[in-house]
Amino acid sequence: MEKTEDQTMEKIVSLAKRRGFIFPACEIYGGFGSSFSYGPYGTALKNNIKSLWLKRFVDGRDDMYAIDGPIILHPALWKASGHTDGFNDAMVDCKKCKKRFRADHLVEEATGEDHEGDLVKLNAALAAGIACPNCKAKQWTDARFFSLMFKTEMNGLEEPVYLRPETAGAIFVEFNNILDTMRPKLPFGIAQIGKAFRNEIVTGNFIFRVREFEQMEIEYFIDPEKEWDDVFENLLKEQEAFCRDLGLAEGSFTRREHEKEKLSHYSRKTVDVEYSFPFGVKELFGLAHRGDFDLKVHSEHSGKKLEFFDQASGRRFIPHVIEPSFGVERALLATLHSAYREEILEGGEERAVLKLPYQLAPIKVAIFPLLKNKEQLVAKAREIYSELRSVFACEFDDNGNIGKRYRRQDEIGTPFCVTIDFDTLEKGEVTVRHRDTMKQEKVSVEELKNYLLGQLK
Ligand code: ATP
Secondary structure (H helix, E strand, C coil): CCCCHHHHHHHHHHHHHHCCCEEECCHHHCCCCCCEEECHHHHHHHHHHHHHHHHHHHHCCCCEEEECCCCECCHHHHHHHCHHHHCEEEEEEECCCCCEEEHHHHHHHHHCCCCCCCHHHHHHHHHCCCCCCCCCCCCECCCEEEECCEEECCCCCCCCEEECCCCHHHHHCCHHHHHHHHCCCCCEEEEEEEEEECCCCCCECCCCECCEEEEEEEEEEECCCCCCHHHHHHHHHHHHHHHHHCCCCCCCEEEEECCHHHCCCCCCEEEEEEEEECCEEEEEEEEEECCCHHHHHHHHHHCCCCCEEECCCCEEECCEEEEEEEEHHHHHHHHHHHHEEEEECCCCCEEEEECCCHHHCCCCEEEEECCCCCHHHHHHHHHHHHHHCCCCCEEECCCCCHHHHHHHHHHHCCCEEEEECHHHHHHCEEEEEECCCCCEEEEEHHHHHHHHHHHHC
16 A cells, blocks of 8 residues: 555554554643653653663763763853853744744745854845745744743742753763763763753654653763764764664665854764654754863863863863764654554455564563463463563553454564463463564473573574
8 A cells, every 4th residue: 555654654643642652741631832741662662762772872882971960950051051042043923824933944945045043044035935834925023033941940049040951061061070980081971861851943743843852962072182083983883873773774864964164163073864754854863073162161161170181191181072962752753663564464454563673662572362261371371471571571461352462562563472372271382473474383381481582682
């Protein structure tokens, strides 16, 4: 069956809700600001994505240190980094239908030109006749900057505090603590997973652009006197390897290097890893060489030296930093999109299946007694279930017929279903059914755990 990409997105959103991955939050109150809650399988999938990331970027390396900083940080930090005054997007309203847009996105879609951050050019481009995508009128308010920082208050403080708009800030301020406690050698990285908040002007495309999301970020510190191209390239290759960990197909993710003239003044090179989402090729992850900008401004504003002392050469200097940055929600959306398949089975029946990499699957093994009302079958199935669940994420299901149970597990992405039937009682064999091929094979109960361990390793 032919399906358009738009339909794919609709189907993923519907499966995510129907099967307990992702729900629009606060639906009983009519939903709220495109925020989402993660159900049991969504939570497990997200955790598995974060575990894979930690395995590749932290636990599997000797040069990375993980931290977990606060969401509300000292307001001086955001002043120093330029976020308080400069973390803005340009917004514009259609005078006719009152719909609000990001001015740079409107202009880029209409003209292909990127004028992010340049109000004069954005207003000129809008005035030249860009039509409102909603009502087709060409009457715009002036584009103006809007701060993406979520402001809040803290007891005892007069000035406002902010929910962090990125996790990176919490890393730079602990630079000296990591040096003092871990004694790292250059190059080394500090990594963090955590929530970030941006008061986006327009959210959308499901969990692609939301106001509350999770980032997985690393600040990788290097010696400014040493060659950095290889370090940059290796981190980029690791980001691409992570795309493969997520099961994204070759060709679905691509590099896009930012033009030199568009780079921030401190950046030497920035590359986005983009993914072919159903709604277009968009940023999935980013990699930026940020020079000494961050440590320098925090050092200037705090009055504390943020330097590295190289014992071998006796040099003391501010390291440069390369920042690989990942969004958990975008990783999750790309993973779901890559894994989602519709297949026509013999006899014309259709099945939807999430062909998730085994490591990511929320449930690894589902255990079914063939019949719900046969006590011996149920007791045996329960026994096998309690043995396997100490090793794998398992689910016991005795609802409906076996075909229905397979369909459900296919949509959740469960790699193996194990059915306990009369052969189990008589010959000590269970039927193992494979998600991807739907092939079934008999495995002895004694061998089952090792068999699954071998398959899922
Ligand atoms: P965009 O251009 O799409 O707004 P960005 O360049 O502002 O993204 P960064 O500041 O580089 O994004 O943030 C690092 C990562 O955080 C992004 O690569 C993306 O995966 C994720 N991210 C950023 N903003 C959002 C958001 N509003 N919702 C979900 N994920 C986000």
